Amino acid sequence: MAPKDTRARIVHAAMELFWLKGFNSTSIADLLSRTQLNSGSLYHFFPSKQDVLVGVLEAYRDGIEEMLLKPAWEGVDDPIERIFALLALYRRLIVETDCTYGCPIGSLALELHEPDPQVRDLLAANFVGWTNAIVRQLEAAGARLPRALDHEGLAQFVLTTMEGGVMQARTHREVAYFDRAVAMLRTHFQMLEASAKVVA
């Protein structure tokens, strides 16, 4: 097996297991069993479990465009609709997992209570990659939104809506909690668009 394949297999398995069980509840043995590797191979690429986590967070960060935005925005051109199309993708994930879905980054951000700087930076970089994609849509919406709008703040609020909605849908095991969060955000955008019209 070529090195890159093995490394990629480990990262791929870890992405899935950390998402399903969390970082602390995933053991090295879980990873070895899932990848059908022996500990020697794993420790050859990753000196410690923390390093696997770093690999996972880098993979998420580098995959935002291809793994998340591209599928979400297929056939959607309107910038504001793209924001809600992204949220609709999370809704699908919630439904497909019987409302057990958790955002892999958000869950790790709350599970790890003393992450070292490298891990913290990677968690933050993932959030920034996500919100930057929203900022681009807000900018593309141009005059439909108020001139004085805080684009970054609103983009972070979209992330807040997703994370809070996912958390509550998961806790109650009801997608309606996510839907209501998105509905509130939709109202928010409609009111912003209405106020932009009045001024213009």
Add this chain to the structure above:
Amino acid sequence: MAPKDTRARIVHAAMELFWLKGFNSTSIADLLSRTQLNSGSLYHFFPSKQDVLVGVLEAYRDGIEEMLLKPAWEGVDDPIERIFALLALYRRLIVETDCTYGCPIGSLALELHEPDPQVRDLLAANFVGWTNAIVRQLEAAGARLPRALDHEGLAQFVLTTMEGGVMQARTHREVAYFDRAVAMLRTHFQMLEASAKVVA
């Protein structure tokens, strides 16, 4: 030591340790060392670590009024201002912990990936207790808000704002992320109040 004192000491220590380190990263040994008890005492009251968790979640649920709402609303009568006063309390917690604060319930809700029904129900009950307090304020605000407003949905959106803001402030180690989430919610309420006036 009277039984109730010992039990309460364990629950109190567990509330703090689960909050600081998470459930999985808190060991029985941590609890014993913090309470200065021996394992016999702990297992006399709690047959397993899960049962300690149940005790903790019950304590949070039963303490919402006294531990959370009462301090947050001291001297604040206006119902809408009470909502933002509650968020201001979380802001204080974020600042006091150097932006490492995590909502104890939200963190557990994402950390525990396969909670048994009793634990899930208690997590949900904590969220419901929180949002119900907000619903009461929205009702008290009466005609200042639109007649057709979904009170429960908006109350859950306030919780969403808190949880998402806390998550991002903690990840970036900057309270400004929480502040921007609250600012967006403030704008939301202002736009709702404006639209209620127009109709009236």
Add this chain to the structure above:
DNA sequence: GTCTATAAAAGGATAGAC
């Protein structure tokens, strides 16, 4: 790069005396 075997420690939980 990958294999097997194993070290070394930490974890949850129990037993039985007092």
Add this chain to the structure above:
DNA sequence: GTCTATCCTTTTATAGAC
């Protein structure tokens, strides 16, 4: 109700051959 001692499993990580 609390004490001490300890069992048993899981866990991360290493050693050294191939």
